[in-house]
Amino acid sequence: MIRIVLVDDHPVVRHGLRGMLEREPDLTVVGEASSGPEGVATALALHPDIVLMDLRMPGGDGVTATEQITAKSTGIRVLVLTTYESDRDILRAIEAGAGGYLLKDASPSELADAVRAAARGETVLAPSVASTLVRQVRKPPPPALSARETEVLRLVAKGLTNADIGRTLYISEATVKTHLLRTFTKLDVTDRTAAVTTAMEHGLL
Template sequence: MITVLLVDDHPVVRDGLRGMLNSETDLVVVGEAGSGLEAVTMARAHRPDVILMDLRMPGLDGVHATEAILRETRTSRVVVLTTYESDSDILRAVEAGAIGYLLKDATKAELASAIRAAFRGETMLAPSVAGRLVRQIRSPAGPALSAREVQVLGLVAKGRTNAEIGRALHISEATVKTHLLRAFSKLDVSDRTAAVTTAMARGLLE
């Protein structure tokens, strides 16, 4: 039997996944977690073969939970199951050690197949995710950030608000927002935290 830990902050999603997986004769759900911190604790207790991990959760997110779990539990495999497929989300999950990346519109057969593949140590990616990952590897840098965009992100990394950044750089708050939106587009992210994380990963910020 392949033991599985479900990690998602929505109980309804966990219920649906448990029902799908328990109908498979070679898969058994041994635990459920509603947060990243709980996932680390459950993984330590159950040592599951495969962990289905959501990305966006309050507190400790799926990426950091994956890193923490794999530091302790070398035999467990993590398969991300999420609604998000931006380049930054995919790269962060893969860099954290996830062996698979599926979207929540996956079928029951695809989900079961991915779990079995992960158990064998094989990578399983949703087709759209695989395409994004290949494009990102072929052109990892993406469009270059301007010097001003790097300056703005550097101040964001220090916790400055848009108004504070505007005063520091002697530009209007509206101009700060414009620089941020352009940086978001170039980095293929949708928020300040992801922009800073991605810029750091690409060596654009210290």
């Protein structure tokens, strides 16, 4: 019997998941929690085979909870089950130790099969999530900005003009422009807004 803990802040979602999973003869829900911290406490107290973890909950996020559960108990597998599939959400969850990432539009049979696969130690990913991870792996590494270029761009992001930045950093306006032009080249952009946006996408700001 595969023992499962459900972590989701919506009681209706937990009730629906419990009903779907317990229709399967080899699956049983042994506990529920409505927040990340409660999920950690419940998982460590009950030692289930699988934790189905929502990502965004008011009482504490699922990524932090996943990290804490996998750090404290290697025998518990965490499967993320969420409506969110942004690149950032997926990468954070996998880096935290999640053994899989599923979306809430999965069918009951897909969910049950995913739980079984995770219990066997397999990594389970929704097709769109797998595509995202492949794309991330293939993505070239972010460009390296110097400390000064990063500093200048951070002030640009705050809305300061070149003159304002020069006064803040005690450098000339011409030097500010030079730093920005080098930054534009490294980020392959042509204006300030694109530079800030691209830098944020690469995690440089």
